[in-house]
Amino acid sequence: MLDVANRPMPKPEMFAAHRAKTLAELRKRKLEGVVLIYGFPEPTRAHCDFEPVFRQESCFYWLTGVNEADCAYFLDIETGKEILFYPDIPQAYIIWFGELATIDDIKKKYGFEDVRLMPKIQETLAEYKLKKIHTLPETCILKGYDALLDKNEFIDVVGELRQIKDDDEMVLIQYACDVNSFAVRDTFKKVHPKMWEHQVEANLIKHYVDYYCRCFAFSTIVCSGENCSILHYHHNNKFIEDGELILIDTGCEYNCYAADNTRTIPANGKFSPDQRAVYQAVLDCHNYVVAHAKPGVFWPDLAYDSAKVMAAGLLKLGLFQNGTVDEIVDAGALAVFYPHGLGHGMGIDCHEIAGWPRGTCRGKKPHHSFVRFGRTLEKGVVITNEPGCYFIRPSYNAAFADPEKSKYINKEVCERLRKTVGGVRIEDDLLITEDGCKVLSNIPKEIDEIEAFMAKKE
Structure with missing residues (x-):
């Protein structure tokens, strides 16, 4: 059990260090003027005074x-x-907000x-003879200074600095990962056939709030x-049947720092042969990614190399045919079933900003072009490792009409696996270390491990 009473708290010194690094980088780039950035306003639902839980603008x-x-x-x-x-809150508001x-x-x-x-x-x-006002693209509400506003340089500076996490940030990220x-x-111990998807979601959210991860x-x-073939499925309203897989992609947030994990488990506790x-x-x-992620590795190259490992397994299964692993991957046949990137930077946003440095071009070959992180790994980077395989009917039907892809795909096996x-x-979630990576999560993922864990039903 986690000790919520002694959970780590963010330190003002951590944020002061971030500001010091930002100032140094602004000066290094010889930027002039001032910075003025706004946090988010208080959110309310339209036409009423309902106030959702507040979550600050990340930068x-x-x-x-x-x-x-x-x-x-x-x-x-x-x-x-x-x-x-800081907001000038009228004294009369103490009846709603408490002591100001x-x-x-x-x-x-x-x-x-x-x-x-x-x-x-x-x-x-x-008070200032302003040359330029550096601000954020989305939140600036300053009026009368349009000619002085620069909405590009500052977000680029902060985006670069956010790539490498310091020790204080890692304490917060690790707590979020521990809660997740x-x-x-x-949840592994509680799922079973004949329950609803949203009931699985409810168990996750209960633990998040228990451990003070309200966002x-x-x-x-x-x-x-x-439904497991729908990458960003949010309905969570289907009845779970015996023999089905359940895909759970979930992430809590602690003091704005994210966790992000996905597991796919059998509803009845046992994987079928397929x-x-x-x-x-x-x-x-x-x-393969865990074994090879380390400083100096270009992430899109690792995405491409690891994709071949998946293709080899699917070739052995019989989904692919008539070609080598390299031919299957380079023709885009694997991308029909693995249509997203290997992972993304993570930190104060689940999808960390500036995944590709400004001005860089994405590669053209499959599993290079759609990765969200186009950088060489460095110590202190936190990145997700999330390969997947999905049997999406419109995608594979389109592939069947493309002779360059269809010659590698066994249609009968494809329909069966759907x-x-x-x-x-x-x-x-991975933290890149001095000579490798550390897995920040502690969730069963080997097949026998999952089945044994799920057998311990509560």
């Missing part, structure tokens, strides 16, 4: 640690002067020497049977 939180609505951050690049702007924080409270909580109220932004800008692992392991990295995917064969092909690909398997995905 703003990464820099400030402020997970409160309607704030802004100012930085003078030349002098390093920083200001946190003072300026001194905010300074102490977030580690800023200068905190001002939001209405002071225009007055503050008037616990929730998924517990989710994304909407939980729980699909069964042929399910076992497809699962093993995906698992072999997944395990019914008996649907789809398989296996996903873990």
Whole structure:
């Protein structure tokens, strides 16, 4: 069991270090002017005053640690002067919000020497002979300064810096991964045929909230049977039948830092021969990545090489025919069944920004072109490893009409696997270390391990 009372807390020093690195990089690039970025406003549902759980804009939180609505951050690049702007909340609001924080409270909580109220932004800008205002593309609400706004450079700077996680960030990410692992392991013991997909989802969410992960990295995917072929299935409303696979793609979020795991398990606790064969092909690909991910490896190359491992397993099964593994992969036949990238950067967003450096071009060969992370791995990168195989009827029907692909695909086996398997995905989060990688998750994924674990029903 996790100790929620002693869960790790984010430190103001971590965010101060992020701001220091950002300032150094801004100066290194010889950027001039000031930075002014806004956090998210308080969300409300249209035509009513319902307030969802607030979740801060990611870059703003990464820099400030402020997970409160309607704030802004100012930085003078030349002098390093920083200001946190905080909402001017009327005293009458104490009946809804409780006792309001003072300026001194905010300074102490977030580690800023200068905190001002939001209405002071225009007055503050008037103190500077502005050459340029660097801001974020989506959240800037500043009026009257359009000619000075630069919405490209700052997000590029922060996107690059967010790629490498520091030790304090890893403590938060590991906690999220621990909570996610616990929730998924517990769910293994509770699933069975004749329950609903949303009931599986409910068990996961219960554990997230139990361990103070009230925001989710994304909407939980729980699909069964042929629904497992829908990559981002969110209905979660099907009745789970005996003999079907259940694909669970889920991620909690702790202080804005994400976890992201997928497991595919048999509803009745036992893989059928077809399910076992497809699962093993995906698992072999997944395990190849774990064995080869390390600093200096270009991620798209690893995606391409590992795809061949999956193709070999599916060739052995009989899904592919009339060619070698290289021919099957290079013709795009595997991509019919594995139509997404190997993984994505992860951190303060589930899909970390700047997966491809600005100005780079994606490769053209299959399993190069659609990866979301086009970088060479470095120590401190956190990335997901999530190969999958899906039997998507419109996709393979289109492939049957393409002679360059169809000659490698056994149509009869393909149709059978759509019914008996649907789809398989296996996903873990990896931290790139000095000479390899560390799997941050602790969830069974070997076939015999899953079956033994599921046999321990509660």
